[in-house]
Amino acid sequence: MAAPEDNATAAASALPDALNPLMLSLNENPFPPLPSVQMALSASIGSANRYPEYLPQRLRAMIAAHIGVRDEQVVLGVGATGVIMQVLHAVTCPGDVIAMTSPTFDGYPVFARMARLVPVTVPLDGHGRHDLDALARAAAGARVVVVCRPHNPTGTIETAADIEEFLRSVPADTVVLLDEAYVEFLPPEFRLDAAGLVARYPNLVALRTFSKAYGLAGLRIGYGFCAQPLARKLWTMQLPFGIAITGLVAVAASYEVEAELQQRIRMIANECHYLRMRLGSAGVYSTDSHANFVYLPQRDRYWPQVFDDSGLRVRHYADGGVRITVGDRRSTRAVLAAVRENSAAGAAGAV
Structure with a gap:
């Protein structure tokens, strides 16, 4: 039987190399967490014998205050992917249609299969941009439609005016997933007023993550925000004890070193x-x-x-x-x- 220290060494050796310059397939941040975030995470290990909050109310409030929305508008997930699955489980039935572009974030076709949805895809143009008119037509028969901004995998963006026109053209009973996983990389002048959009469009869910710009992909922390009636429905899908203590600590420490x-x-x-x-x-x-x-x-x-x-x-x-x-x-x-x-x-x- 291997000694405990041998097991620990073997586990540590299986960890990915945080500084590997050849790992360029998952859009990870090339830098480890900021030093103060690492220190906060190290300090949190002493509480690993205790459960996190039953539901992540403190993290919810912290994120809501940071982005300027009400606590009751925010939902949390195991990465943005966790929030996506909460949305699909809450608002769709097997056989419903989900509209998306092609290509898009690899997860969306997988999530469609998991939720037993029918994907309808709209090709990007030759420069990797959305055809928002065609996507709006596809959304007319869909329960959910996805828009990534910046788009994954092309990195392109549509103007705020084009996004607003798209939202106006989507049926009110079609849920729009506005995937902003890379929003922190946009200069302020290119960002949408997502809080204002969800106030005007109650069928809109904005998705964000701490995996990319914040460099916390291994901790799996994501969130979404939307109008309160839809958020209340999504909150019922919140997994008890689903957000680790490390998630709360890492976000708090990250916000301190903006x-x-x-x-x-x-x-x-x-x-x-x-x-x-x-x-x-x-x-x-x-x-x-x-x-x-x-x-x-x-x-x-x-x-x-x-x-x-x-x-x-x-x-x-x-x-x-x-x-x-x-x-x-x-x-x-x-x-x-x-x-x-x-x-x-x-x-x-x-x-």
């Missing part, structure tokens, strides 16, 4: 700009991303051939496109090296 968080976000945004600029210089088109990733549509290259032998872990799509998480400068160099090597091989093959 200036440090914003500095990290700027670093990632600058690296994204640099990567896109260098790709463009190499003749590679990328969509106009406003998130922590870039998307390369299949145009003149077969992207699996470019990246599969490079050691890089990137996300491939059925349409031939590839999504690459923005990491640190080492990650950027690895991406550019793979592109250059493929270009050189192609040129040699053409001789």
